[in-house]
Amino acid sequence: MTVEAFPSIEEETGGFLHSHSLVALRAILHREALRFIGQRGRLVAALVRPLVWLFVFAAGFRAALGLAITPPYQTYITYEIYIVPGLVGMILLFNGMQSSLSLVYDREMGSMRLLLTAPLPRWWLLFCRLLAGSLMAVVQAYAFLAIAALYGIRFPWFGYLAAAPAILTAAMMLGALGLLLSSFIRRLENFAGVMNFVIFPMFFLSSALYPLWKMAEASPHLRDLCALNPFTHAVELIRFALYAKGNLTALAVTLAAFVIFGLVAIWGYDPARGLTARKA
Amino acid sequence: MSFPLLLLAPLLAATASDPSGEIWVTNEKDDTISVIDTAKLEVVRTIKTGERPRGITFNSDHSRVYICASDSDTVQVMDPATGEILHDLPSGEDPEQFILAPDDKHLWIANEDDAVTTVVDVDTRQVVGQINVGIEPEGMAISPDGKIVITTSETTNMAHWIDTEKKTIFANTLVDSRPRHAEFAKGGTELWVSSEIGGTITIFDVATQTEKVKIRFEIAGVNADLIQPVGFEFTADGKTAFVALGPANHVAVINGETFAVEKYVLVGRRVWHLAFSPDHTQLFTTNGVSGDVTVIDVATLEPLKSIRVGRFPWGAATRP
Numbered sequence: 001m002t003v004e005a006f007p008s009i010e011e012e013t014g015g016f017l018h019s020h021s022l023v024a025l026r027a028i029l030h031r032e033a034l035r036f037i038g039q040r041g042r043l044v045a046a047l048v049r050p051l052v053w054l055f056v057f058a059a060g061f062r063a064a065l066g067l068a069i070t071p072p073y074q075t076y077i078t079y080e081i082y083i084v085p086g087l088v089g090m091i092l093l094f095n096g097m098q099s100s101l102s103l104v105y106d107r108e109m110g111s112m113r114l115l116l117t118a119p120l121p122r123w124w125l126l127f128c129r130l131l132a133g134s135l136m137a138v139v140q141a142y143a144f145l146a147i148a149a150l151y152g153i154r155f156p157w158f159g160y161l162a163a164a165p166a167i168l169t170a171a172m173m174l175g176a177l178g179l180l181l182s183s184f185i186r187r188l189e190n191f192a193g194v195m196n197f198v199i200f201p202m203f204f205l206s207s208a209l210y211p212l213w214k215m216a217e218a219s220p221h222l223r224d225l226c227a228l229n230p231f232t233h234a235v236e237l238i239r240f241a242l243y244a245k246g247n248l249t250a251l252a253v254t255l256a257a258f259v260i261f262g263l264v265a266i267w268g269y270d271p272a273r274g275l276t277a278r279k280a
Numbered sequence: 281m282s283f284p285l286l287l288l289a290p291l292l293a294a295t296a297s298d299p300s301g302e303i304w305v306t307n308e309k310d311d312t313i314s315v316i317d318t319a320k321l322e323v324v325r326t327i328k329t330g331e332r333p334r335g336i337t338f339n340s341d342h343s344r345v346y347i348c349a350s351d352s353d354t355v356q357v358m359d360p361a362t363g364e365i366l367h368d369l370p371s372g373e374d375p376e377q378f379i380l381a382p383d384d385k386h387l388w389i390a391n392e393d394d395a396v397t398t399v400v401d402v403d404t405r406q407v408v409g410q411i412n413v414g415i416e417p418e419g420m421a422i423s424p425d426g427k428i429v430i431t432t433s434e435t436t437n438m439a440h441w442i443d444t445e446k447k448t449i450f451a452n453t454l455v456d457s458r459p460r461h462a463e464f465a466k467g468g469t470e471l472w473v474s475s476e477i478g479g480t481i482t483i484f485d486v487a488t489q490t491e492k493v494k495i496r497f498e499i500a501g502v503n504a505d506l507i508q509p510v511g512f513e514f515t516a517d518g519k520t521a522f523v524a525l526g527p528a529n530h531v532a533v534i535n536g537e538t539f540a541v542e543k544y545v546l547v548g549r550r551v552w553h554l555a556f557s558p559d560h561t562q563l564f565t566t567n568g569v570s571g572d573v574t575v576i577d578v579a580t581l582e583p584l585k586s587i588r589v590g591r592f593p594w595g596a597a598t599r600p
Contacts, residue, residue, distance in 0.1 A: 059501075069586055074584065074585040075546075075547075075575075075583040075584065075585050075586040076529070076546050076547060076548060076574065076583065076586060078546060
């Protein structure tokens with residue numbers, strides 16, 4: 001489904017929405033939602049990946065942690081509890097990359113050109129696209145948390161509420177990274193490199209699987225590398241939020257990374273200055 | 281920074297119950313007692329004791345606290361209000377655990393190195409009896425009517441049944457290897473004995489001194505050798521027992537009616553003994569190796585918090 005398939009603005013809003021910007025936001029959200037619903041396999045794939053980690057990988061490490069208590073935890077926890085925020089981060093990371101993949105696809109198919117030629121600021125169109133993709137990621141994250149709860153891994157009820165803005169912020173940051181990457185990647189075939197050079201290093205060099213103190217035991221440099229990774233901060237933001245606690249450092253780093261990735265992506269998509277101009 | 285919803289949590293907790301009181305924890309490596317405020321869930325006082333404090337108990341009105349200072353070879357009597365040691369009691373060598381009779385008059389002490397149980401009159405401060413028991417006596421229990429005292433001996437693997445009137449053993453029952461703790465249950469009709477190396481709890485019928493049930497433990501992902509039951513406590517209604525499983529780092533929750541293990545709660549490393557908050561809504565576990573005390577919510581059976589105390593916390597007692 002493409003943007004030109006939508007009815008006219010007047011028909012679509014029935015006079016309810018007057019701003020063209022909001023119409024664009026709604027249209028892009030609608031398109032992403034339809035794409036999400038239409039691709040059931042994508043939701044299943046998005047959930048199977050973290051669930052395999054939770055049920056198989058984490059089960060073997062049940063007693064591996066529990067030797068030191070680090071915030072936000074107040075007592076000893078099983079590895080399965082520790083890994084859940086990291087797996088939520090994994091969902092957001094893959095979703096961010098997947099939406100960048102679909103942006104490359106859109107560009108190859110020509111629908112991206114149509115979207116970007118709309119008489120609206122480019123940054124706004126890209127932001128709408130980013131927000132739409134991130135909201136879909138939040139839905140996937142909560143579906144995963146619900147399955148984890150059924151499995152017996154539960155958080156305080158207020159943590160589930162407090163986590164929503166944290167998950168959305170993290171999803172936006174990782175989506176912005178995807179947007180940035182999509183402005184660099186010309187062909188779908190080049191996307192495999194993203195898997196090797198972005199997803200894997202980001203996920204493994206983070207606090208998703210092991211706390212930083214555990215990394216420090218192996219090597220202080222490894223710990224420092226993990227501490228520099230914005231994905232670590234996104235995961236910690238979610239981890240703290242699931243206990244209705246804030247982590248200012250994690251929030252600041254995640255927001256800063258979002259702004260930087262976003263600005264570079266907007267620059268990358270600018271036909272006059274960006275990478276698209278040079279490659280055209 | 282915290283989310284506004286976080287503000288609701290203490291309000292909800294405050295309306296649920298009033299767990300005010302104290303848990304006194306002996307730290308055997310630090311020669312101190314850590315006093316935990318059960319409402320604040322933090323250490324509010326640290327009190328110096330004799331060497332290697334282990335067993336600890338209060339008298340009925342909580343005006344006195346008795347502490348086994350094992351390496352000082354004495355039982356210390358402390359004023360809990362001031363933390364001042366009032367005097368020592370003659371305990372025999374290496375006192376590890378003891379039990380105070382319901383009338384607050386006699387303290388029954390297990391002397392690990394001497395293979396005797398010593399009876400001390402706490403008013404006259406005199407030894408009024410010594411009973412030869414098995415090798416390395418440790419666990420001590422007294423029936424609610426004060427007529428039977430149990431001493432368990434770690435190496436002989438026996439529970440010795442002592443007539444408190446005659447101060448003589450009237451029965452010996454074999455239990456599994458290394459019995460460490462004993463408690464009477466159900467109004468004194470059952471005796472529970474934990475065996476550390478055997479990994480079991482043996483339940484006896486008190487009237488006949490015969491074995492009634494044996495409880496075994498199994499935790500997924502934990503080696504069976506590490507499951508070493510030590511201290512245990514019953515809820516006020518006697519329907520649930522909590523058993524500390526030593527280096528398995530878990531506390532088992534046992535249904536007192538069916539004797540089935542219903543849950544294992546993750547706590548700190550090498551959990552020794554347990555004590556309830558005065559209102560029985562929280563359970564405190566002493567985690568020897570990790571040097572902390574884990575607080576378990578009795579209603580939800582979820583661990584709430586682990587509180588850092590001194591080195592090698594061992595015994596625990598409740599003060600309202």
